[in-house]
Amino acid sequence: MTKVPTEVVRPSTLREALRVLARPWPRAVPLGGGTHLGLYPASAGVLVDLSQLGLEGIRVKGGRFVVGAMTTLAELAASPRLPQALRTAATREVNRNLRQRATLGGALAVGEPGPLLACLLALDTQVALEPGKVTDPLEKRVRRRAAARKPIRLIVSAEWDAHLALGYAEVSRAPMDRPIACAAVTANVKGGRAADVRAVLSGAGQPIGLQPRVAASLDGVVAHELAARVRAASAVSGWTTSARQPSIARPLCRCLSGARWSRCSRASDSQEASQSARDVRLDLRLP
Numbered sequence: 001m002t003k004v005p006t007e008v009v010r011p012s013t014l015r016e017a018l019r020v021l022a023r024p025w026p027r028a029v030p031l032g033g034g035t036h037l038g039l040y041p042a043s044a045g046v047l048v049d050l051s052q053l054g055l056e057g058i059r060v061k062g063g064r065f066v067v068g069a070m071t072t073l074a075e076l077a078a079s080p081r082l083p084q085a086l087r088t089a090a091t092r093e094v095n096r097n098l099r100q101r102a103t104l105g106g107a108l109a110v111g112e113p114g115p116l117l118a119c120l121l122a123l124d125t126q127v128a129l130e131p132g133k134v135t136d137p138l139e140k141r142v143r144r145r146a147a148a149r150k151p152i153r154l155i156v157s158a159e160w161d162a163h164l165a166l167g168y169a170e171v172s173r174a175p176m177d178r179p180i181a182c183a184a185v186t187a188n189v190k191g192g193r194a195a196d197v198r199a200v201l202s203g204a205g206q207p208i209g210l211q212p213r214v215a216a217s218l219d220g221v222v223a224h225e226l227a228a229r230v231r232a233a234s235a236v237s238g239w240t241t242s243a244r245q246p247s248i249a250r251p252l253c254r255c256l257s258g259a260r261w262s263r264c265s266r267a268s269d270s271q272e273a274s275q276s277a278r279d280v281r282l283d284l285r286l287p
Contacts (some may be wrong), residue, residue, distance in 0.1 A: 007026070007047070008047045009046055009051055012052050014055075014208055020047055022131075027043045027046075030050055032070060035098055035110075036110055050069070054065070055156055057071060058076075067157060068104060068156070069158070070103050071103060072101065072104075073103070074105070076104065083165075086166060089184070091246060095264050108141070113205075115170065115184075117138075118184040118202040119168055121200045122184035124160060130153060135136075151263070154242055163188070164187065166185070168182065170182035182201075185218070187218070195217050195220065198210060207213045
């Protein structure tokens with residue numbers, strides 16, 4: 001039976017929260033939405049409630065989305081400022097009830113492969129940590145996944161380029177099931193061509209990782225060529241058995257995230273701060 005920490009501390013400032021988290025005993029761990037209590041180490045004796053620290057919210061700063069760690073997945077899914085593909089991934093991460101509590105910071109801390117992490121990795125998300133105002137690339141965190149205990153740093157926010165086009169696709173046994181496999185693709189769209197492409201493959205119980213060969217094959221491709229490349233994936237929704245999971249990866253990547261891309265408008269920073277993002281849909285739909 002998992003041991004649950006017996007003390008809850010509710011600091012009102014980030015400095016106070018970091019002070020409690022830094023003390024050697026009893027061991028303190030951060031509490032966001034509380035949806036992963038079963039994953040806390042047995043040595044944890046104190047929960048540090050982050051709800052009073054003002055770590056929630058979605059904003060655009062310097063052409064980048066900055067999302068607070070205490071922003072819930074429900075808020076991500078409902079935000080008209082974010083790309084539609086990312087909002088879809090947030091809804092597919094957990095069920096509706098859990099989305100009301102689960103936070104972005106918790107998802108990043110746990111690092112469970114799935115729709116949301118795939119999109120964030122494709123977006124080359126940077127994770128802001130305290131103390132020390134450290135910026136840690138999500139790609140580095142995913143690769144590291146070290147089990148050894150290190151001095152704890154608190155996730156306070158995540159940020160990524162607001163101008164990237166983002167696409168997402170998945171395969172699942174049933175519409176409401178968590179995806180067996182999913183793919184996320186990002187690109188800078190310049191003159192109708194994809195540039196600086198990043199492709200990520202993930203899925204339930206499967207490792208998550210960048211797909212550099214897929215990304216390289218899509219770099220510089222124009223819209224009508226992309227549409228031609230996804231024809232072979234038109235039957236992807238029929239692959240629903242676990243025995244066929246290994247065969248899903250390549251066609252799913254070819255699917256180019258369902259050919260549904262969206263990005264923030266290229267308005268000035270001041271306009272972005274007050275204006276919702278608009279979707280940019282390229283002509284990349286499955287035939």
